[in-house]
Amino acid sequence: MRKEIWFGLSILVAIVITMFVFLPAPAEMTSGHVGLLMLGLVVVAIMLGFPTAFTLMGMGVMFAWYAFHSRDPGQAVQMTLDLMVQRAYSVMANDVLISIPLFIFMGYLVERANLIERLFKSLHIAMARVPGSLAVATIITCAIFATATGIVGAVVTLMGLLALPAMLKAGYSTQLSAGAITAGGCLGILIPPSVLLIVYGATAGVSVVKLYAGALFPGIMLAGMYVIYVLLVAKFKPSAAPPLSAEERRVELPTFVHALPASSSTTAVARLARALTAPRIAGAPNRTLLSQLFIALLPALAFAVVMGIGYRAVTAPAPAPTEMVEMGTEATLGGDQGGLAEPPAEGQLAEPPVEGQLAEPPVEGQLAEPPVEGQPAEPPAPAATAPPAPAAATATTTAQPATAAPTSYWITLGIGLAAMAVFYLFFTFARLEIFKMLMGSLFPLAFMILAVLGSIVFGLATPTEAAAMGALGGIILAIAYRRFNYGMLKESAHLTAKTTAMVCWLFVGSSIFSAAFALLGGQELINGWVLGMDLTPVQFMILAQVIIFLLGWPLEWTEIIVIFMPIFVPLLPHFNIDPLFFGLLVAMNLQTAFLSPPVAMSAFYLKGVAPPHVTLNQIFLGMLPFMAIQVVGIVLLYMFPAIGLWLPEVLYK
Known part of the structure; x- marks a missing residue:
């Protein structure tokens, strides 16, 4: 056995002896103190370089067996094995x-x-x-x-x-x-x-x-x-x-920039736009100029898209109310405050309430049902006109107007436009090259x-x-x-498997250790x-x-x-x-x-x-x-x- 292992085991034995000396007397010592002893041993073992996952697992199994054995010696081994399987499965699931x-x-x-x-x-x-x-x-x-x-x-x-x-x-x-x-x-x-x-x-x-x-x-x-x-x-x-020297801060410009004619403006957008309107320039084809101008205008395009989406969001009409109205309101109480009644439709007969029971009104062209013996006949109900439909029910038939944009939106738009103006005022070809590098990385x-x-x-x-x-x-x-390539994929998958296995076994060991500590x-x-x-x-x-x-x-x-x-x-x-x-x-x-x-x-x-x-x-x-x-x-x-x-x-x- 290697000397390092002997050294580690001797240290652990020394710690056990020391903790038994400082812990309460055996008559006062409880299983909880044994749990603290297990915690101290695990920490020291990890500090000595023992594998964390298997140290947790080994200590947990040994002390779980001790906890089960102190309660039921005959079932200690079986219960310890069951604990291992259950804890491992709970982690995997x-x-x-x-x-x-x-x-x-x-x-x-x-x-x-x-x-x-x-x-x-x-x-x-x-x-x-x-x-x-x-x-x-x-x-x-x-x-x-x-x-x-x-x-x-x-x-x-x-x-x-x-x-x-x-x-x-x-x-x-x-x-x-x-x-x-x-x-x-x-x-x-x-x-x-x-x-x-x-x-x-x-x-x-x-x-x-x-x-x-x-x-x-x-x-x-x-x-x-x-x-x-x-x-x-x-x-x-x-x-x-x-600070960096001027040479270290210098940015190499592409060859087409040197072919552009001199201009009073140093901004990239202005020079590119002027070059596109001028006669064809050798070394700077229009396709290159257009692509560079599109890249230079990307921040402005992105700002316009974001603000456009924001405008549609803040000015979207409020959601129209549904035709369902709250039960129990006056609009749904057809004149009778004691219950819910559906208002009769225009041109139809209202169903009259009958004392003691509901009576169906006679249909036109048919004979009315004779009244029950011992009960007075009810007169036919007059035609009722329908009350006006509640506002909540008719609101869905009209389109909701768009809301006005809040002041905060216009303030944000103004600040953004000012920032864009300042940005393009100092957007030289050197900064365009830096922007392209950032786009690529x-x-x-x-x-x-x-x-x-x-x-x-x-x-x-x-x-x-x-x-x-x-x-x-x-x-x-x-x-x-x-x-x-295949080698990169294989290496990444191999390292992923190694790291994942370490984390997985850590969880299994931690779960067994926590169960033993609680037991x-x-x-x-x-x-x-x-x-x-x-x-x-x-x-x-x-x-x-x-x-x-x-x-x-x-x-x-x-x-x-x-x-x-x-x-x-x-x-x-x-x-x-x-x-x-x-x-x-x-x-x-x-x-x-x-x-x-x-x-x-x-x-x-x-x-x-x-x-x-x-x-x-x-x-x-x-x-x-x-x-x-x-x-x-x-x-x-x-x-x-x-x-x-x-x-x-x-x-x-």
Whole structure:
């Protein structure tokens, strides 16, 4: 047996002995204390490097057998095996988890379509005049790519290969460069479609759709705070993020631009329009000019389409009322307030009420039925004229007029037109080339992201259906960029299977472990201990987040979710805490699992692709300011819950 295994087992034995020394005496020790012992052993075993899923599964099976054996020794083995099968089947039958392999497959396809390199270069050039442009472009690229993939390791690794050498060559400090890459890459934990949110939703029983809607604005807020920090560093400490030189900001123009005649206007639209009206220019055919003019006018066309759709939406006539009117109103009470009577139609005889029973009036041309013996005959009822039809019934016959557009629409239109005018006033051929680069890298990816997330958030598709469409979109993007082949598909499917199997076994192990922990009474013991502290909701929330923050140092987010969320979630109803809001705080907090030493997986991902002179300590120092920003973001989200809860309340109230 290897020395590492002997070392790990010896540590576990030492921990068992230590916990038995500090736990109550055997006479006072309950099965709940054994559950706490199991929890401590699992945490230490994971820290020693034992596989998380199989550690949870093995510990759960052993301690479940102990719990069953203490109650019924004869059935302990059978009941333990039944528990394993039932828990494994419940995980496999969970429909929410189907979206995990599809989202992961989409991420690997987008990663291998080489989109991140195109995206970083286009954003880098587009933001060349912004202070700290390389770091800002890195964070925005990480945020967009993390939204498309949700795979932290892939984003940090690729940006370490692309952005880190560029930033170091431009004179950026190693700490700021490493911090921007690692912090930006970790945004995939929070920004949808995050696998963490799916795992938390399946563990805590919270709607994944609401989690996605709630996590959108906190993720954008956190990325914005990162960008603001970089801008402040570049402004007040230029040596850490020096501006780019004029040569690095220069954009190569296509050859047809040099063939255009000189003009007093420098705008691309004006020069293209003038060239089309002039005689044919050598080197600049009309087809090229028309295509370039169409591309240049795309922002204006998109603005016109959006405002046109908005105008139709705000001026649409109010829905016409139906012919059905509310029962019990005066319009439907045919003069008798004690019951409902249908008003007689014009030209027909009204049915008279008969005392004691309903009598049918005689039909014209027939003999009336003789009255019942002992009952006086009723005189024939005179013809009744129909009352005027109620307004609600006749409203459907007339078309509803269109409503006038509100003032806010015209204000928005005016601001948009002014912005378009300013945009085209400074829209040179250099900016046209940058716009074309963004169209080839940012817009296809953004369209796919909006299609996937929009269909989920607005209820057009379930997460599983949207994930399937996202995987198809990843294949289409890879084909469009000529990166799709059998080898790429095979590698993406293989990595997806590996990652999905890891998550699946984590869920199975977590389910068995949670069942054993509940059987031993560990959950009841912790509940009694927490409730006995008589905490307020604020104090409990602070205590829970501090524990999660500290757990993020030695453990990864997967272990924290599957092990500790089943302990925290049952306590939330007692403190009137929304599990959705708690999940958003946990998701933002769990990014510390990738930014906190000594584990800090993103630091090791970056170190694996960084130049040799970049040390691990420099990477850790660069991550610390961004960790502080995360803490500020958690405080802001807690103080202003509407940041995360406004969108779910608007969409799903």
